[in-house]
Amino acid sequence: MRSSYKTQGMDTSQYTPGEVAARFGLSLDTLRYYEKEGLLTEVERTPSGHRRYRPSDVELLDLVRCLRDTDMPIARLREFAELVRDGDHTVQSRLELLADHDARLTERIAQLRERQQAIRHKIDYYRGVLAARSGEEDPR
Amino acid sequence: MRSSYKTQGMDTSQYTPGEVAARFGLSLDTLRYYEKEGLLTEVERTPSGHRRYRPSDVELLDLVRCLRDTDMPIARLREFAELVRDGDHTVQSRLELLADHDARLTERIAQLRERQQAIRHKIDYYRGVLAARSGEEDPR
DNA sequence: CTTGTAGCTGGAGCGCACTCCAGGTCAACC
DNA sequence: GGTTGACCTGGAGTGCGCTCCAGCTACAAG
Numbered sequence: 001m002r003s004s005y006k007t008q009g010m011d012t013s014q015y016t017p018g019e020v021a022a023r024f025g026l027s028l029d030t031l032r033y034y035e036k037e038g039l040l041t042e043v044e045r046t047p048s049g050h051r052r053y054r055p056s057d058v059e060l061l062d063l064v065r066c067l068r069d070t071d072m073p074i075a076r077l078r079e080f081a082e083l084v085r086d087g088d089h090t091v092q093s094r095l096e097l098l099a100d101h102d103a104r105l106t107e108r109i110a111q112l113r114e115r116q117q118a119i120r121h122k123i124d125y126y127r128g129v130l131a132a133r134s135g136e137e138d139p140r
Numbered sequence: 141m142r143s144s145y146k147t148q149g150m151d152t153s154q155y156t157p158g159e160v161a162a163r164f165g166l167s168l169d170t171l172r173y174y175e176k177e178g179l180l181t182e183v184e185r186t187p188s189g190h191r192r193y194r195p196s197d198v199e200l201l202d203l204v205r206c207l208r209d210t211d212m213p214i215a216r217l218r219e220f221a222e223l224v225r226d227g228d229h230t231v232q233s234r235l236e237l238l239a240d241h242d243a244r245l246t247e248r249i250a251q252l253r254e255r256q257q258a259i260r261h262k263i264d265y266y267r268g269v270l271a272a273r274s275g276e277e278d279p280r
Numbered sequence: 281c282t283t284g285t286a287g288c289t290g291g292a293g294c295g296c297a298c299t300c301c302a303g304g305t306c307a308a309c310c
Numbered sequence: 311g312g313t314t315g316a317c318c319t320g321g322a323g324t325g326c327g328c329t330c331c332a333g334c335t336a337c338a339a340g
Contacts, residue, residue, distance in 0.1 A: 116210065
């Protein structure tokens with residue numbers, strides 16, 4: 001819970017590492033790791049060197065997590081973050097990158113559903129075995 | 141392509157490692173790895189020590205691949221394979237294991253779809269940016 | 281008999297995405 | 311001034327799922 005307000009000027013909504021980590025369910029190590037890997041655009045620091053995340057950082061992190069949750073590899077996320085860093089003229093490229101990921105995701109979901117069907121057939125088969133077995137009961 | 145037929149008795153439908161690997165798109169190393177990890181019930185050998193996979197092996201491998209493709213960890217697959225090895229009285233447990241996996245899978249698919257929605261919103265946002273930009277054209 | 285292709289073993293190595301750690305600093309409160 | 315708790319750094323370590331390799335054997339074709 002943000003409690004401290006800095007010496008001068010009300011804090012313009014920045015978040016401590018602890019807050020951000022909690023919000024996304026990440027460890028501090030992971031947060032730092034993402035930064036080190038270039039998935040976050042340069043995070044602000046307090047004079048003493050502690051990180052302060054601004055809303056734009058949090059927003060990017062939100063997207064990064066979304067993409068990670070859908071199995072985009074770190075390397076590809078880095079590419080994306082670089083495009084973001086490079087400014088407005090990269091919007092087209094970002095769009096392509098995301099559209100490509102979206103397509104992969106569609107494919108992946110379809111594959112998972114197919115496999116799930118197969119698994120359910122197996123489950124049904126086992127149910128059948130159990131049913132047949134309880135049908136014969138003890139043969140006395 | 142099975143061409144060789146063994147010295148005596150037509151081969152009762154066994155497959156060489158190469159055949160099986162090709163069929164499932166696995167490497168020989170992966171195939172051996174699965175066996176070493178206990179995901180396959182004891183595979184037959186020729187007198188000289190070469191593996192010969194029987195239809196039942198192939199069938200189990202098919203299920204194993206299906207489960208791996210849906211991200212079941214090796215350790216869990218081993219549990220499953222052990223149940224298979226332990227015989228018919230484990231059908232109930234196998235059923236539970238598969239049903240559990242099925243539930244996870246449903247959840248995972250739902251999560252992927254949610255994330256995909258978020259990604260699509262971002263894509264739409266970028267499309268909007270590009271559209272607006274081409275709308276203003278060069279301001280002459 | 282030589283060559284070629286496929287397979288065998290045990291063990292090392294790899295890429296990925298974290299995760300942990302030692303040894304420090306900073307800021308606030310009692 | 312001492313303690314506490316959050317944060318800092320660089321670098322090592324981990325777990326998973328393969329993947330590679332050296333050095334060997336098997337066996338069918340030419």
